[in-house]
Amino acid sequence: MITMAEIARLTHVSQPTVSRVLNGNPKVSPEIRERVLACAREHDYQLNALAKGLQGSRTHLLGVLVTDISNGFFAGLAKQIEIAARERGYSILLFNSDYNPENEQEYLDVVRRYRVDGILAVPIRETSAEWHDYVKKLDAPVVTITRHATGLDSFYVDHVQAGAQVAQHLVDRGYRRFLFVGKDYDSKCTGFRQRLTELGFGSVTTNRVLKTEDQLRRELADWYTGDTARPAIFAGNDIYALQVLDILRELGVSVPEQAGVIGFDDTFMGRYLNPRLSTVSQPVSAMAREAVNWLLDRIEHPGERPAMERAFPATLVPREST
């Protein structure tokens, strides 16, 4: 691929002059400008972004670390991040931790090797001291997205509060017995339990962690037959909800009549399911956009400023399943 030096040779100017032309520096005579641009176009010149990055300024690279890109919610998030970054001329290095802390650690290192200008991450354990310490000692700014990390830049939906909203909704709809399906350290579960306790249903709450689908099937069967109070299941994300819906159908339990089901994330598919899935919506696009803009502002206008802990509202989307 042709370089600036080569263009300089061909057009009989110095290499820095070529740089000036290609960077739109106005202090270049029109004739030279024309000659250089024509030559660059003719040879399909493409800037060597590595050389530019090496020389010190910006790499215009952003590291994006998510837990599972195959989950529609994160796929949508990645898409919005990519769009927002592109608009400002940044490209995305994408990594998938798969909820494995070792991967997370390794990918963070990889991203540093490429000297990314900044990092957007969905950490596995946003509240852990490790995450906090790690972020603090990095040289590139890190923004935690969709999770709340106290004291760090984070753009998130308050999962504790959202969990409480779900609890309230289920109780309002007349459900009296509850199950949470998801990871045990999920903050949604915390908020869910708290509110249920406040509402006087603490003791009937059962919280289960989804491991294999088979296990979930057995647990659901046990759980459902044990009682006659109106039961509802809060799934930590729409994917779990989809599986729960399917299992209940197999068990012959009709939703929402015999059991309520509510998901989380408001994934695209929820709107079309049968029954249409009640869920909790997060403003993905706004979250991605604001997070990217904040990160890029930090990058482009360095200087101390307090951490931005930006909470976005979660919206309960009641549909047919509750």
Next chain:
Amino acid sequence: MITMAEIARLTHVSQPTVSRVLNGNPKVSPEIRERVLACAREHDYQLNALAKGLQGSRTHLLGVLVTDISNGFFAGLAKQIEIAARERGYSILLFNSDYNPENEQEYLDVVRRYRVDGILAVPIRETSAEWHDYVKKLDAPVVTITRHATGLDSFYVDHVQAGAQVAQHLVDRGYRRFLFVGKDYDSKCTGFRQRLTELGFGSVTTNRVLKTEDQLRRELADWYTGDTARPAIFAGNDIYALQVLDILRELGVSVPEQAGVIGFDDTFMGRYLNPRLSTVSQPVSAMAREAVNWLLDRIEHPGERPAMERAFPATLVPREST
């Protein structure tokens, strides 16, 4: 971030020696090796991948260009690509063309600026002369994935044949009137129509292009009421199928009794839908893995070799919707 030169200064050796140690060159005395490694560890040294890439060898960067990362199928594909690349030490620059040829063109340029070692792409128009020409004149090897581009490296499922399989399946199941929902240039549609014609149902085939959801709703309503032969709908992907299913439910048409619906891609959700979605499965993981390995072999062992046109079998997955 600390550099090799800095480590050299601290350990009283030359910078190239530091390079040797960190690259595992055996011709270094144990004492020096120890000293250097200790220093690197202490200061959390991270290689500057830009400098390494600049100096000529490999960047260990792969450009991945997909049409829509928020589509579960491509999200899954991206995930598998990322995993396969990681295993061999490569990272992913991800772009989303959103089915817009201008984006595709621009992103391909961006990727070249970062001097990626190779490109994996889901082209918008894999059969076009533009794509062919563009790929041919790039300096980095390009592998077309999930689409068949004749004469170029491509790892794909034969969509024409898959479309024919779907036609056969629907006819076998007793359907007699057909609708294709999807993009008009989709090769699946070509194969679908061909086979229907062969089977003597050519004239009753209606092919419609999905534009807005509202339009789809009106068209489906018109289409359904027009006739009494057993009708079936072939949706170009599972997302369309999901929407079709929902519209039919609104129209009070029961699936599969009054109308059959089949999707494409075997997205995760299909297994859990109500009714469970019949669809066509592509071996995503194998396709991604083989494509990545082929691309990396081209990168790591340069030299002419004929284009690899590797077709993978599509598997019809009959479930409850047909």
Next chain:
DNA sequence: TTGAAAGCGCTAACAA
């Protein structure tokens, strides 16, 4: 086994 020197392609500072 180690070091000195050159150079990858670019930007930035300084001179002319």
Next chain:
DNA sequence: TTGTTAGCGCTTTCAA
């Protein structure tokens, strides 16, 4: 307005 010089952090000769 243009050119000269230096240097980013690394790998790669080539010498010692």
